[in-house]
Amino acid sequence: MKQLLQKKDSRWLGIWVVGMLAVSIWDILFLNKPALGQVTAGFLNTFCVALLVMVFTLVMAWGVTLALHFLDAGKNRTPYLLLTFALNLVRSIPQVVGILFGYVGVSALVEAGFIRSPVLIFSLLALSISLFVFIEFVDLLRERIAHFQKLDFYNAMRVCGISEGRVINFDILWKNSRIHILNKLISVFGAAIFLQCSVDFIISVGLSTDVNSVTLPATMGSLLAKIDSKQDILAIGYTLTHPAYAGNLFFEHLMGLTVAFLVVFTLMSVYHIANGYAERHRL
């Protein structure tokens, strides 16, 4: 246990779990049932979408990396240039703007009745986030491959007749880059939560009722945008000028405070976990 706590990433994972448990117990005791239900659903939905983003990002990045690698080595350069152009086009769009349009699309599909299943909605939301996150993952994988291609390691395996696919997938990416990949995935998880909350908040606050997020599952961003939560958060500012009111925050303004805490605390923990992991593996 002592050894585990000495590792920064494990320590912060522990801190996050303990923090979440403490908040859960406090909310069970003091938050009203309907609000508790919404916060729980919002947290789980956000968490699930972020996990899906990790999976989609990994699959898309790995696939595109291989496609770029083999197209690059091929005689016909057109497919390689087209794919590179498409990726650069996506890269040029600001992430939040791109995801916002993705959400608009999903909302439209839901409104039109084309999709109803929450699983499908989650998947599409995650996909639209992944689309604007995965390119930096492609960059990482390509850098890793390029690094190993410069070493004798790559040629030594190739002249032994080991297929290029195996050298890249198994020897380079799996055996020698999985720590880098996992570290990046932790960051992607944090980025997914942040982007999701930002976009959900923007949609919930800023869009007209014609295209709204009412039909989308509740997330922490949409909960934060609710009028109750906003009042709860404004109450924090109120305590700065009326310190005696501070005690009420933890009983009367629990919903907004909980959501804000979950977002900030989770992002901070993810940041420290990723940093600790990188330090431990000397990345």
Add this chain to the structure above:
Amino acid sequence: MNAHRYSVCIRAGERTIVTTDNYDIVPNEITFLFGESGIGKSMISKAVYGLLDPDDLDVTVNGRPYAEYCALASTREIRDNSFFVFQEPSSHLNSLMKISDQLSEGSLGLCKDDSEILGRLWQNADRSALRRVLDVFPKPYRPSGGEKQRALLAMAFKKMDVLTSTKEAGADSFFVFDEPTGSLDNNYRNLFLELLFEKYARRPFTVMIITHDYSVISELYARYRGFLPRIHLKELRRADARAVEVIDFSAQEYLNWLGEKPPKASGADAGAPVLDFGARFSVFGRNLCLFKDAAHTQPANLIIRKGEIAYVKAPSGVGKTTLAKAIMGLYHAQDLSMNLCGMPITGRTEKKVWETRIWGRKATMVFQHADESLNLAATVRETFLGLPLARKLTPQTLVLALGELFEDSVTDAFLSKKVAMLSGGQKQRLNLLRSIVLGTDLLILDEPLNGLDFLSVKKVLTILDDRRRRGAALLMISHNEEIFDHFVDREHVYYLAECS
């Protein structure tokens, strides 16, 4: 002989890296320490010299904690009166300081005239040529590895001169030369030995020379017989998984082995050449040429038939590895004319041909540095996965194949061990076996004896000879001329040189 015996234990956390209880230093005499790469020769020597970082490693010397050992007056005296030439010249030199300044840094500045040492090590090169080499900041590729190594040797010799003029004979010293000739050809190696024995004759020092170069023994017996009573040949061998022991190395055994009848060059039915490589070719704008004679007067195609071993000689840096990579299609050579296993190959031959018909099927190559050519993150078992073998490698056949060079150590735990955790010598053996098991018609070996102890050298050569007898064509590239001159027929020796 009153040897100072050291027991050394080096650990990193819970893991014992190396431990020995009979590391002997004979005062004012010269010890040559052989042993396979990565077994702990350098580390133990550094520990005794007081160079290890106590924050990184848990070290005890003669039962004392390392900080306490380093603080001893005798250890401090050793450090003051000695010099440690590191194995990798690039890591020894300060890249922010000119080499010429480093040659006069600290106590080395007391030796005012280093022209004799530098002149000898650079074979009386004129001062302007020397300045071009020494008045530079060392970078990974500048000056050459050999030149950096000679600069380090010059520092050690300067320190010897300083001690000769300032300290009385008998003061504790401990000059460690860690692979001092690793980047030098035989000519420069002999210059190094010549200078060393000259300095030693003037005033004896305690010298430890860590090396894999067994051919140094022949040189000692040929030219320095008078010093033999003051020379000790030792070998560091593995006693168990972590412990190593220093044993006497039998020079006679090595010399007798060299004197044995060399293997017959042509065993199998020779037939058509497996490799016919044109005498002249260009790579990266350099024109290279193969010759049949050392004087470079008879250009000749490199021709190897079944059951033959060819050996390519050239000084360091001429392009032996480049030639091997050009033959294997890894470098695109211009003016290339080659016939490999009946297939005509030119500079325009498509990569797909190499991938699907040649690599691992008709020809393969063992790269020079096992550390760089193996996947260190893979396990021993995984190293053999994905090879295009005619018959699938079962666990039993894998154990059998590994047993050729690893003997009894091939257990399940060994197969599951990460390559990174193997010693340098073990990695080199694995590197060789990965290519040997393929059973290709042509096998190119670039410095196949790198980092191996004498026992492994003999085993590797036996295995290679066995493959040759079974019809394989072998191309050897090595700076270890003594051993390969013994192993390869004179008629199959080629000389590579740059030409206009």
